Amino acid sequence: MEKKEYQKPIDYAKRALEIEKQYKNPANGVESYEFLATCYTELGEKEKSNSISEIIPILRIVLAMRKKRILILR
Numbered sequence: 001m002e003k004k005e006y007q008k009p010i011d012y013a014k015r016a017l018e019i020e021k022q023y024k025n026p027a028n029g030v031e032s033y034e035f036l037a038t039c040y041t042e043l044g045e046k047e048k049s050n051s052i053s054e055i056i057p058i059l060r061i062v063l064a065m066r067k068k069r070i071l072i073l074r
Helices: 003-023 026-042 046-073
Strands: none
């Protein structure tokens, strides 16, 4: 993809993150952040990609904790 072709997918991923915040579904957020990190890497924007990549493991931990809590509550 050319650089200008990444803007639309980035916009979609950002919109998906906005929707995720409304519905509080971090599982979707992980995918959107991964996609954004990949797009920024491909664009050569390493700083943005690295910043976003730092969020992903935190979200995964939150998801695991929620899943564990749900299992315990059952």
